[in-house]
Amino acid sequence: MTETLSLLEVYNILLNFQGPQHWWPGETQDEIIIGAILTQNVSWNNVVKALNNLHSAGIYTLKELDALSVEAIAPLIRSTLYYNQKALKLKTFTNFLRERYQFDLQQMFAEDLKTLRSEMLKLKGLGPETVDSILLYAGSKPVFVVDAYTIRLLTRLGFTDKKMNYSQWQEFITERIPQDVELYNDFHAQIVNLCKDICRNKPRCEICPLTLYCTYYQQNKENPVTSS
Template identity: 35%
Template sequence: MGAVLAQHTAWVNAARAITALRARRMLTPTRVGGLGIGSLGRVIRPAGTPRVKARRLRALTRWILERVDGRLDRMRTAPLGPLRADLLEIPGLGPETADAILLYAAGRPVFVADAYARRILARHRLIDPRAGYEEARHWLEAHLPSDPDLFNEFHALLVAVGKSHCRSRPRCEGCALRFDLRGRRPAP
């Protein structure tokens, strides 16, 4: 649910919506899947665009109820390719959201190649600056051990570097990854 609530907003806003759902004991697929869009939207309003996210949350939770009988543990063992393809069929779920669900909720070895990751890889000349989400994801998965815990930590570290240093204008001075530039300037 956090993956949907965090779309186009800061995590702190998604976390407020999750807290509101939890306080009302609604943080289950059955409860969310059974709510009306208006009711659900009012609870998750802190995450922004409440009606859009309410529709997406309801579609996701109904998918969980139908596809894996409401059991997230089944997402840990289902064949990964078809599972990811099925998730991407849910309206409003793009690859970044689907992969966040697969990695963080299901513990599958899928890298969340978000904008922070792509920017850092491109500035270090590891991928083309025009590379899209899938190209970056494939590059990361091909160059790292296929380990969900490592992907989880690595992604969090890239986000931290992206927020602290690798912003739209890079602040390489003091950045932990500066050594990797080997004296060169970041790629534009």
Template identity: 35%
Template sequence: MRSNRIFNLYRILISSLGSQHWWPADSPFEVIIGAILTQNTNWKNVEISINNLKKANLLSPNSIFNCSINDLKSYIKPSGFYRVKSDYLKYFVKEFIEHYDGDMSRLMEIESSKLRNWLLSIKGIGEETADSILLYALDRSIFVVDAYTKRIFLRHNLINKDADYKEIQSLVEETLPNDPKILGEFHALLVKVGKNFCKKKNPLCRECPIFIFPT
């Protein structure tokens, strides 16, 4: 059964690679900013941008809201696509302040499906970004599906090539315990495998910890 194979995959990865301690951040709001900035770039570039924002004391909803768009662009330029991402950050903090006074504790009180719908209504936030925010910033039991997950699952015949986001997400959520720490760990482990071994081109299959995992 696919569910047994998903669980075994998690077990092999956590045993081989250990805990990934993801998402690195000093606050839930910083996680949200990172989730928006990491779109279409690597995390090292995001870290530079976040450090720039920290130095400028711009890691709060109101400070980003009041920051000039040109200054914001310069701070997050290392993340790439900085023009559109600066708009996305502005859109998010505007909605956050208008609906929840920029208060993270108020977000924590909102039911997950309602919160997800609200996030998805904000320009620049798609399913992967919304679920990253829910899982890593708000500690909700939801699995994040990304390109690494799809590639690994497809290569190991866990999904069909036309499987959509919801199908893959449900497959994991119905298999693993309803625990944000485990779901986050599994996502982080898959990211590590995707980056280091199961590459889009020239994958390092024989070096991969799941090379012997049945297909």
């Protein structure tokens, strides 16, 4: 049998094991937003290459990005895969920011959270994970980001075996932890870091700080799946 624990206990175990993550890895709100759009379906290392290319071209802000065409943006972000679609997504967001807020991010983030989130979700190509990453990490809004890593970890820990959509997962988590921007920020970052390095598709259970509590490990320990 696995020992049971709360979501806050999961967070504290990860924090003690990995230390504070200091997310998002961007120096400005503009860079965080650009990175959040570029990181869809690709590793962060590839996003860094694209950001460096943009910087080399003198592009640091969303306003500067808006001045470029989709065709000019695409080759600069080639490392992120699906770069033509992502160039269009970037332009969709910069158009929205220009038309609604005259590139004033402070004005945008001053909007009612529910209203702003609803508006952003209407933008073509921006799903809830990307929108919530922008709101949390660039806007310091209390929204918990749910991604494939989150679902993998919490399912393996046995919190639920229900098939849930994004909103249901988000509600499941936020009902069980305090509403706190710093907690939402670092908890998501802790999960991503663990799942990138340890709780992978082929998990390294032997070095995971959560093994004692892991339903997945208990079910597979007689024939564990470990990485080479």
